Amino acid sequence: DTEVTQTPKHLVMGMTNKKSLKCEQHMGHRAMYWYKQKAKKPPELMFVYSYEKLSINESVPSRFSPECPNSSLLNLHLHALQPEDSALYLCASSQGQGASGNTIYFGEGSWLTVV
Protein backbone atom coordinates (compact mmCIF):
# COMPACT_ATOMS: atom_id res chain seq x y z
CA ASP A 1 0.00 0.00 0.00
CA THR A 2 1.60 3.26 -1.19
CA GLU A 3 -0.92 5.55 0.44
CA VAL A 4 -0.28 9.01 1.81
CA THR A 5 -3.48 10.54 3.16
CA GLN A 6 -4.04 14.28 3.44
CA THR A 7 -6.81 16.26 5.09
CA PRO A 8 -8.61 18.45 4.37
CA LYS A 9 -8.82 18.17 0.60
CA HIS A 10 -9.99 21.78 0.31
CA LEU A 11 -9.51 24.66 2.72
CA VAL A 12 -10.56 28.28 2.47
CA MET A 13 -9.15 30.58 5.15
CA GLY A 14 -8.96 34.26 5.89
CA MET A 15 -5.69 36.06 6.36
CA THR A 16 -6.17 36.22 10.13
CA ASN A 17 -7.16 32.58 10.56
CA LYS A 18 -5.13 29.74 12.02
CA LYS A 19 -5.59 26.36 10.38
CA SER A 20 -3.67 23.12 9.93
CA LEU A 21 -3.08 20.64 7.15
CA LYS A 22 -2.65 17.01 8.15
CA CYS A 23 -0.82 14.11 6.54
CA GLU A 24 -0.61 10.45 7.47
CA GLN A 25 1.24 7.44 6.10
CA HIS A 26 1.41 3.87 7.31
CA MET A 27 4.15 2.56 5.08
CA GLY A 28 6.81 2.74 7.78
CA HIS A 29 8.53 5.55 5.91
CA ARG A 30 10.96 7.61 7.99
CA ALA A 31 11.08 10.69 5.78
CA MET A 32 8.15 13.02 5.19
CA TYR A 33 7.92 16.13 3.07
CA TRP A 34 5.79 19.20 2.44
CA TYR A 35 5.70 20.59 -1.09
CA LYS A 36 3.85 23.60 -2.46
CA GLN A 37 2.55 23.60 -6.03
CA LYS A 38 1.14 26.58 -7.88
CA ALA A 39 -0.92 26.16 -11.03
CA LYS A 40 1.05 24.99 -14.07
CA LYS A 41 4.28 24.81 -12.03
CA PRO A 42 6.29 21.93 -10.60
CA PRO A 43 6.15 21.07 -6.89
CA GLU A 44 8.51 23.13 -4.72
CA LEU A 45 10.04 21.61 -1.62
CA MET A 46 9.19 23.36 1.65
CA PHE A 47 10.25 21.05 4.50
CA VAL A 48 11.77 17.63 5.06
CA TYR A 49 11.47 15.59 8.23
CA SER A 50 13.74 12.62 8.79
CA TYR A 51 13.13 10.34 11.77
CA GLU A 52 10.68 12.92 13.12
CA LYS A 53 13.27 15.69 13.11
CA LEU A 54 13.24 18.69 10.81
CA SER A 55 16.20 18.28 8.51
CA ILE A 56 15.48 20.74 5.70
CA ASN A 57 13.64 24.07 5.71
CA GLU A 58 13.81 25.69 2.30
CA SER A 59 13.70 29.23 3.75
CA VAL A 60 9.94 29.02 4.16
CA PRO A 61 8.24 32.03 5.83
CA SER A 62 7.43 31.51 9.50
CA ARG A 63 3.70 31.77 8.81
CA PHE A 64 4.11 28.12 7.79
CA SER A 65 5.01 25.93 10.77
CA PRO A 66 5.59 22.19 10.31
CA GLU A 67 5.20 19.59 13.02
CA CYS A 68 5.91 15.87 13.09
CA PRO A 69 4.15 14.36 16.14
CA ASN A 70 5.26 10.83 15.29
CA SER A 71 6.68 8.79 12.46
CA SER A 72 3.31 8.45 10.73
CA LEU A 73 1.98 11.99 11.02
CA LEU A 74 2.99 15.33 9.59
CA ASN A 75 1.19 18.61 10.11
CA LEU A 76 1.52 22.03 8.55
CA HIS A 77 0.22 24.84 10.74
CA LEU A 78 -0.89 27.95 8.90
CA HIS A 79 -1.20 31.42 10.37
CA ALA A 80 -1.53 34.91 8.91
CA LEU A 81 -1.25 33.67 5.34
CA GLN A 82 -1.35 35.88 2.27
CA PRO A 83 -3.49 35.40 -0.85
CA GLU A 84 -0.34 34.45 -2.79
CA ASP A 85 0.00 31.42 -0.50
CA SER A 86 -3.03 29.91 -2.22
CA ALA A 87 -1.80 26.69 -3.81
CA LEU A 88 -1.92 22.91 -3.72
CA TYR A 89 0.00 21.64 -0.70
CA LEU A 90 1.39 18.16 -1.19
CA CYS A 91 2.60 15.86 1.52
CA ALA A 92 4.97 13.07 0.53
CA SER A 93 6.93 10.30 2.14
CA SER A 94 9.83 8.01 1.36
CA GLN A 95 11.59 5.17 3.09
CA GLY A 96 14.55 7.33 4.00
CA GLN A 97 15.60 10.91 3.49
CA GLY A 98 17.24 11.77 0.28
CA ALA A 99 15.54 10.96 -2.96
CA SER A 100 18.58 9.00 -4.07
CA GLY A 101 17.26 5.50 -4.26
CA ASN A 102 14.20 6.39 -2.18
CA THR A 103 10.96 6.62 -4.12
CA ILE A 104 8.89 9.60 -3.04
CA TYR A 105 5.13 9.04 -2.86
CA PHE A 106 2.76 11.98 -2.91
CA GLY A 107 -0.57 12.39 -1.18
CA GLU A 108 -3.63 13.74 -2.99
CA GLY A 109 -2.89 17.24 -1.77
CA SER A 110 -4.78 19.95 0.06
CA TRP A 111 -6.12 22.81 -2.06
CA LEU A 112 -5.67 25.98 -0.04
CA THR A 113 -7.37 29.27 -0.86
CA VAL A 114 -6.51 32.35 1.21
CA VAL A 115 -9.08 35.14 1.03
Next chain:
Amino acid sequence: GENVEQHPSTLSVQEGDSAVIKCTYSDSASNYFPWYKQELGKRPQLIIDIRSNVGEKKDQRIAVTLNKTAKHFSLHITETQPEDSAVYFCAASDSWGKLQFGAGTQVVVTP
Protein backbone atom coordinates in the same frame (compact mmCIF):
# COMPACT_ATOMS: atom_id res chain seq x y z
CA GLY B 1 22.19 23.09 -6.27
CA GLU B 2 20.66 20.98 -8.97
CA ASN B 3 19.03 22.59 -12.00
CA VAL B 4 16.78 20.54 -14.26
CA GLU B 5 15.64 21.74 -17.66
CA GLN B 6 12.77 20.03 -19.47
CA HIS B 7 11.65 20.24 -23.09
CA PRO B 8 9.28 20.68 -24.76
CA SER B 9 6.85 22.60 -22.58
CA THR B 10 3.91 21.33 -24.65
CA LEU B 11 3.62 18.29 -26.89
CA SER B 12 0.70 17.36 -29.11
CA VAL B 13 0.66 13.90 -30.61
CA GLN B 14 -1.81 11.81 -32.58
CA GLU B 15 -3.14 8.74 -30.84
CA GLY B 16 -0.88 5.82 -31.59
CA ASP B 17 2.21 7.94 -32.19
CA SER B 18 5.21 8.16 -29.86
CA ALA B 19 6.02 11.00 -27.48
CA VAL B 20 9.48 11.94 -26.25
CA ILE B 21 10.30 14.34 -23.42
CA LYS B 22 13.88 15.36 -22.70
CA CYS B 23 15.53 16.64 -19.55
CA THR B 24 19.01 17.81 -18.67
CA TYR B 25 20.51 18.22 -15.23
CA SER B 26 23.50 20.09 -13.86
CA ASP B 27 24.74 18.20 -10.79
CA SER B 28 26.97 15.33 -11.85
CA ALA B 29 26.47 13.79 -8.39
CA SER B 30 22.74 13.27 -9.05
CA ASN B 31 21.96 9.57 -9.22
CA TYR B 32 18.18 9.15 -9.15
CA PHE B 33 15.80 10.32 -11.87
CA PRO B 34 12.04 9.79 -11.48
CA TRP B 35 9.25 10.78 -13.83
CA TYR B 36 5.86 11.89 -12.55
CA LYS B 37 2.54 12.17 -14.37
CA GLN B 38 0.04 14.69 -13.08
CA GLU B 39 -3.51 14.81 -14.37
CA LEU B 40 -5.56 17.95 -13.88
CA GLY B 41 -6.49 18.39 -10.23
CA LYS B 42 -4.64 15.26 -9.14
CA ARG B 43 -1.40 14.44 -7.36
CA PRO B 44 1.87 13.73 -9.18
CA GLN B 45 2.13 9.98 -9.67
CA LEU B 46 5.40 8.18 -10.20
CA ILE B 47 5.33 6.38 -13.55
CA ILE B 48 8.92 5.26 -13.89
CA ASP B 49 12.33 5.99 -12.41
CA ILE B 50 15.93 5.20 -13.20
CA ARG B 51 19.08 5.10 -11.16
CA SER B 52 22.51 6.11 -12.35
CA ASN B 53 23.86 2.59 -12.66
CA VAL B 54 21.29 1.82 -15.36
CA GLY B 55 21.16 3.23 -18.88
CA GLU B 56 17.63 2.29 -19.84
CA LYS B 57 14.48 1.00 -18.20
CA LYS B 58 11.20 -0.04 -19.75
CA ASP B 59 7.72 -0.64 -18.36
CA GLN B 60 5.16 -1.61 -21.01
CA ARG B 61 4.67 1.49 -23.22
CA ILE B 62 6.96 3.70 -21.15
CA ALA B 63 10.73 3.78 -21.26
CA VAL B 64 13.38 6.03 -19.79
CA THR B 65 16.97 6.44 -20.96
CA LEU B 66 19.83 8.04 -19.08
CA ASN B 67 23.10 9.39 -20.43
CA LYS B 68 25.24 10.29 -17.41
CA THR B 69 28.10 11.60 -19.49
CA ALA B 70 25.89 14.11 -21.25
CA LYS B 71 23.74 14.62 -18.14
CA HIS B 72 20.45 14.08 -19.86
CA PHE B 73 17.57 11.66 -19.58
CA SER B 74 14.45 11.12 -21.63
CA LEU B 75 10.96 9.67 -21.34
CA HIS B 76 9.54 7.73 -24.25
CA ILE B 77 5.87 6.85 -24.52
CA THR B 78 4.90 4.55 -27.39
CA GLU B 79 1.45 3.91 -28.85
CA THR B 80 0.03 6.94 -27.07
CA GLN B 81 -3.56 6.88 -25.89
CA PRO B 82 -5.92 9.72 -24.86
CA GLU B 83 -5.45 8.75 -21.20
CA ASP B 84 -1.75 9.61 -21.56
CA SER B 85 -2.79 13.28 -21.74
CA ALA B 86 -1.36 14.98 -18.64
CA VAL B 87 1.54 17.07 -17.41
CA TYR B 88 4.76 15.10 -17.08
CA PHE B 89 7.56 16.18 -14.74
CA CYS B 90 11.09 14.89 -14.77
CA ALA B 91 13.17 15.21 -11.62
CA ALA B 92 16.69 14.65 -10.38
CA SER B 93 17.95 14.01 -6.90
CA ASP B 94 20.77 16.45 -6.13
CA SER B 95 23.85 15.83 -4.01
CA TRP B 96 21.85 16.81 -0.90
CA GLY B 97 19.29 14.16 -1.72
CA LYS B 98 16.63 16.73 -2.57
CA LEU B 99 14.38 16.21 -5.57
CA GLN B 100 14.55 19.00 -8.15
CA PHE B 101 11.76 19.05 -10.73
CA GLY B 102 11.77 20.17 -14.33
CA ALA B 103 9.19 22.75 -15.42
CA GLY B 104 6.84 20.14 -16.83
CA THR B 105 5.54 19.08 -20.25
CA GLN B 106 1.85 19.29 -21.13
CA VAL B 107 1.13 16.27 -23.33
CA VAL B 108 -2.05 16.27 -25.38
CA VAL B 109 -3.01 13.09 -27.24
CA THR B 110 -5.63 13.70 -29.90
CA PRO B 111 -7.81 10.80 -31.15
